[in-house]
Amino acid sequence: xxxxxxxxxxxxxxxxxxxxxxxxxxxxxxxxxxxxxxxxxxxxxxxxxxxxxxxxxxxxxxxxxxxxxxxxxxxxxxxxxxxxxxxxxxxxxxxxxxxxxxxxxxxxxxxxxxxxxxxxxxxxxxxxxxxxxxxxxxx
Numbered sequence: 001x002x003x004x005x006x007x008x009x010x011x012x013x014x015x016x017x018x019x020x021x022x023x024x025x026x027x028x029x030x031x032x033x034x035x036x037x038x039x040x041x042x043x044x045x046x047x048x049x050x051x052x053x054x055x056x057x058x059x060x061x062x063x064x065x066x067x068x069x070x071x072x073x074x075x076x077x078x079x080x081x082x083x084x085x086x087x088x089x090x091x092x093x094x095x096x097x098x099x100x101x102x103x104x105x106x107x108x109x110x111x112x113x114x115x116x117x118x119x120x121x122x123x124x125x126x127x128x129x130x131x132x133x134x135x136x137x138x139x
Contacts, residue, residue, distance in 0.1 A: 004132045005132070006136070007133060011109050016105055017105060018070065018106045019069050019107045019108070020071075021071060022075060023072065024048075024080075055085075058090045058093045070098075072087065074111075074117075081112070082111060087124075088123070095127075095128040103130065104129070107133050
């Protein structure tokens with residue numbers, strides 16, 4: 001089993017026990033995550049407004065169906081490039097938490113600037129027994 005695998009398809013239809021996504025420090029997250037789990041989005045926005053989420057931070061959230069979602073704070077604000085060190089820190093924390101919970105696989109949408117973020121994902125995955133599956137939309 002590769003520690004980082006890639007596949008095409010719908011991230012939300014893959015049956016992962018946990019997902020991760022990139023978010024900003026100022027309350028901006030992916031539309032699909034925001035619409036699917038508005039309660040998570042509200043909690044995330046509250047934490048951003050309170051200054052509780054900074055680069056490299058992590059906010060986990062458990063959906064009503066038991067799915068665990070990790071919000072990786074890797075952008076200062078919308079439109080800024082992902083910060084590789086913030087990704088390293090947040091993803092390391094997410095994988096450590098997932099290991100404590102007995103999770104063996106994590107779904108992740110392909111991150112922006114993959115030429116820079118992909119090697120960081122691979123580096124962090126090498127320190128964990130959890131398989132990261134990077135999913136990009138089909139087509």
